[in-house]
Amino acid sequence: MFKLSICLIAALLVCAQADHIDKDAQVLSERNDPADAEGNYAYAFQTSNGIQTQEAGNSNGASGSYGYTSPDGQIISLTYTADENGFHPTGDHLPTPPPIPDHVVRLLEYIASHPSPQ
Numbered sequence: 001m002f003k004l005s006i007c008l009i010a011a012l013l014v015c016a017q018a019d020h021i022d023k024d025a026q027v028l029s030e031r032n033d034p035a036d037a038e039g040n041y042a043y044a045f046q047t048s049n050g051i052q053t054q055e056a057g058n059s060n061g062a063s064g065s066y067g068y069t070s071p072d073g074q075i076i077s078l079t080y081t082a083d084e085n086g087f088h089p090t091g092d093h094l095p096t097p098p099p100i101p102d103h104v105v106r107l108l109e110y111i112a113s114h115p116s117p118q
Contacts, residue, residue, distance in 0.1 A: 022049035057082070 026048040035041040044054035055064030061083030070076050078091035 025049040025051070060084075 028046045028048055030045040031043060033040075033042040039059040040056075041058070042054075042056040044052075046052040049069075051066075051068045053064065053066035055062055057063065061081060063079075063081045065077070065079040067075065067077040074093065076091065076093050078089050078094070080087060080089040082088070
């Protein structure tokens with residue numbers, strides 16, 4: 001019973017945080033090209049509160065972008081591709097990995113230049 005109460009309180013807090021959402025936003029533009037015989041499709045839309053997205057793709061993958069303004073006022077803009085190698089997003093707000101240390105680079109070069117005898 002205690003766990004249920006905690007979950008209920010957490011859900012109420014999440015709902016209270018969602019008050020910043022513009023419930024009166026209007027769709028300004030919308031395009032939807034359903035998949036054709038080859039599987040090619042595209043869609044895009046933009047709303048009055050600054051949300052925008054677009055994507056195009058086929059059975060080999062997709063590429064697109066989306067953007068919005070975060071609750072703290074930061075403009076979020078992300079572009080991506082998705083294919084057999086996975087989802088590849090890019091955006092200024094995304095964390096970046098630290099640089100590879102020099103000794104690791106040298107180790108990888110050594111491994112590449114000395115293949116396994118098998």
